[in-house]
Amino acid sequence: MSKTVEAVRVDKWLWAARFFKTRTLASDAVDNGKVKLNDERIKPARNLKAGEILTIDNGANVWEVEVLLLADTRGSAAIAQTLYRETEQSMAKRSVIAEDRKFFKEPTMAIKGRPTKRDRRLLDKAQS
Secondary structure, eight states: OOSOOSOEEHHHHHHHTTSSSSHHHHHHHHHTTOEEETTEEOOTTOEEOTTOEEEEEOSSOEEEEEEOOOOSSOOOHHHHGGGEEEOHHHHHHHHHHHHHHHHSOOGGGGOOSSOOHHHHHHHHHHHO
């Protein structure tokens, strides 16, 4: 990340900022409307500039961030956190959602993939 860039593709920046594990996942999220620039859908190849506001839904959380720096290579997590600043509203929403998850756990969150026969029995027992 030593070289300075003036514009970077949105999918590349999302990957470098560690919102998604791969560029393919980032590109698919942009294509499916999970990433918006100023509340408008964009394409993965759109160039991103510093100062723009992105709304990112990566499946687990919804982030609203302001782009501070541009990077086209993936670095450490500490460097990735310097690329953006999360808005106050976004931090407040995420803390409320995290608090809700702490007290009201979704029974299916612990199950990865298809439930086994035992998992299904436990779910049925919890619902009745």
